[in-house]
Each structure stands twice: as structure tokens, then as C-alpha cells.
Amino acid sequence: MDIRQLATFHKVATLLSFTRAAVELKYAQSSVTAHVKALEESLEVNLFDRLGGRVELTDAGRRLLPYAEQMLALAGEARGAALGSEEPAGVLTVGSMESITSYRMPPLLEFFHHRHPALQIVLRPSLCAETCHALRQGMFDMGFLMEAETQHPGVQTEVLGSEPLTVVAAPDHPLTRAEKVTTDDLRATQVISAEAGCAYRELFEAELNDGTGESLPFLEFGTIESIKRGVAAGLGISLLPSVTVADSLESGTLVTLPWTIPFEVHTQIAWRRGKTLSREMRVFIDQTIKFLSEEYARRP
Known part of the structure; x- marks a missing residue:
């Protein structure tokens, strides 16, 4: 086994796609297949199940994944040490909700773009449950959660703030x-x-359904912007993070309804519990806490 094979395995395991892994790695798909096959032959195990058009990790692949991550992280640090470079570099895959990506993260992404240009942040749209699963499976390096709970099995979190x-x-x-x-x-x-699986939508739905004995119909729109447009057009009301509607409230296209919200959600940065943090991950976590904790302190 060599580092290149492990890197290819890790990319396929993250994306669960040989085709997409080839695109991101800038390899021919036949090269990706050859790398994985060589690794499987050296270990004498199958790492992936290929079921029609789907790819899934085998039990052996799932066991190998955290070790591959540690070896790739150490290889990156060794390369930096040999070159005498302390500059974070490489790729971090981060799962994030639309509200955080669009309304909270731009200053953070701008900082990394200018301060650490060799570090590429790849954002994957993902709801909270999907993010936790992807972190536990090693498919994401980091993720953002917006939930009432701050303890998650197999996942380590740092609370950034209460999300109004x-x-x-x-x-x-x-x-x-x-x-x-x-x-x-x-x-x-x-x-x-928002679609089912959004934590604050589920809390809102549970509150409205409580004691009624029936499930109330929600009109689902795909994005926050489409929800805001639907509300402004008079199609209904909505519960959204305050930061996403601040401009609309200021312009008068939307107004606040005086309902006392009986629950609270917390925005958190998360990573797999027990994972060896690379230099790049530590930098990302530290700067995220710095930027977004200050952002939450300013409200909304």
C-alpha cells in the first residue's frame, strides 16, 4: 500500500463514487479503479461493494478509513516539515446547512482565501443527521450542526452560539x-x-402538532430564498433563523409575528470523536470558533 492508493481510496470513500473521485483527483477513472484494486490486493480484502450504479464501503473499508485519514494527515504534516513550511495546505471537506453557508460563513471563507490560499475548503450541502452520519463514516472532515442537542454519538462538537x-x-x-x-x-x-430533516423545522412541527393528534401539512420549499419569496407572496408563514431574514425585515418585505418560541437551537462545529486532528483541521476549528463566536455575540 502507498500514500497515493490511500488518497484515492479516501476520495472514493468520501464521495462513494469512482467517477466523481476521478474528476476531483484529476485522474482517469481507470487510474482510480487501478489504485483501489491494487490496495485491495495488497490487503487481500474488498474495500467497496459495487451494487449496480451504487458504491458502498465494506466492513473492511469502514475499518480502514480512519487509519487512511490518519496516515494522510501525517503524510501532509511530514511533507510540510520536510519543506520547512508551516502553511496549512490540502483539502478539507465540510458539511454545512444552507443558512450557515450563505449567512454565517462568508467572512470565514474570505479569511481562509486570503490568509491560507493553499488550503481548499470544500462545502457539501447537508442536513444535521446526514452530517453526523458522514462524520462518523469519515466522509466529511468537519461539519456544522444547528440542533437543540449538543451531544451526538460518535461526534465531538464545539458550540458556537445560540441561533436566534x-x-x-x-x-x-x-x-x-x-x-x-x-x-x-x-x-x-x-x-x-425547509425540507424534512431540518432540526428547527422538526421542533416547530412537533410544537404545532403537540396535543392535536394529527400531523399538520407543511408546504416544503427547497431553499431559504424560495421560502422567503413564498412568505412575501402571502402563501403562508415560516420559522427561519433570524440572520436569514434580517434584510427582509429591514426592507419591510417580511414582518415578525409575536409568537414566543418555546425551543432553542445551537449552531455547532463538529468532527468525528477520537479523530486525530491534522494541522489544517486545528486551524479551521480555531478560526471558526474565533470568527463565528464573535458573529453570534453581535446578533442576529
Whole structure:
């Protein structure tokens, strides 16, 4: 086994695709297949199950993955030490929700672009449960979570801040005339939401369904921007992170409904518990805590 084979294995295991791994590594697909086959032959095990168009890690592949990560991280540090370079370099794959990627991370990404140009941050759209799974499987180096819970099996987290939430409606929505909006009021109106699996959507849905004995229909829109447009058009109300609606509230295209939100979610940076942190991961974690903790302190 050699480092190049391990790097190819790691990329295929991360993407679960030989084709996409070849594109990202800038190899011919036949080269990716050859690297993995050579590694399998040297270890005398199958690392992937190829089921039609799908690729999955075998039990042996899952056991190898954390060791491959450690060896690749050490190889990177050894290369930097040999070259006398202390500059973080390489690729970090980070799972993140749309609200964090679009509204919280730009200053952080700008910092890495200018300060550490040799370090490439690859963002993968992912909901919280998917991110935790990907971290445990070694498919992501790091991830961002927005959940009520701050303890996750097999995952280490650092809380960056409590994420303020706001219920919004169009300015002419009937509920905007109420001095106080109750949960029963919200149950009687159309709700526009993100897709199932979004933590704050699930908390909101549970609150509205509590005691009713029935599941209330939510109108699902694909992105936060499409949700905001739907709300502004009068199609319903929505619960969203306050940072995502700040501009719309300031411009008057949306207004806040006076409903007391009975739950709280926390934005967290996460990585696999027990994982050996590379220099690049430590830099990313430290700078994320610095930038985003200050951002949350300023609100929203």
C-alpha cells in the first residue's frame, strides 16, 4: 500500500463514487479503479461493494478509513516539515446547512482565501443527521450542526452560539394585526418550511402538532430564498433563523409575528470523536470558533 492508493481510496470513500473521485483527483477513472484494486490486493480484502450504479464501503473499508485519514494527515504534516513550511495546505471537506453557508460563513471563507490560499475548503450541502452520519463514516472532515442537542454519538462538537429564530409573515397577513400570536393561531394557518430533516423545522412541527393528534401539512420549499419569496407572496408563514431574514425585515418585505418560541437551537462545529486532528483541521476549528463566536455575540 502507498500514500497515493490511500488518497484515492479516501476520495472514493468520501464521495462513494469512482467517477466523481476521478474528476476531483484529476485522474482517469481507470487510474482510480487501478489504485483501489491494487490496495485491495495488497490487503487481500474488498474495500467497496459495487451494487449496480451504487458504491458502498465494506466492513473492511469502514475499518480502514480512519487509519487512511490518519496516515494522510501525517503524510501532509511530514511533507510540510520536510519543506520547512508551516502553511496549512490540502483539502478539507465540510458539511454545512444552507443558512450557515450563505449567512454565517462568508467572512470565514474570505479569511481562509486570503490568509491560507493553499488550503481548499470544500462545502457539501447537508442536513444535521446526514452530517453526523458522514462524520462518523469519515466522509466529511468537519461539519456544522444547528440542533437543540449538543451531544451526538460518535461526534465531538464545539458550540458556537445560540441561533436566534424568527416567525415571519407578509406585511398584510391577518396574524400581523394580533398583539400576541398563539400556537393555536399558527396551527390554523399555512406553514412554509425547509425540507424534512431540518432540526428547527422538526421542533416547530412537533410544537404545532403537540396535543392535536394529527400531523399538520407543511408546504416544503427547497431553499431559504424560495421560502422567503413564498412568505412575501402571502402563501403562508415560516420559522427561519433570524440572520436569514434580517434584510427582509429591514426592507419591510417580511414582518415578525409575536409568537414566543418555546425551543432553542445551537449552531455547532463538529468532527468525528477520537479523530486525530491534522494541522489544517486545528486551524479551521480555531478560526471558526474565533470568527463565528464573535458573529453570534453581535446578533442576529
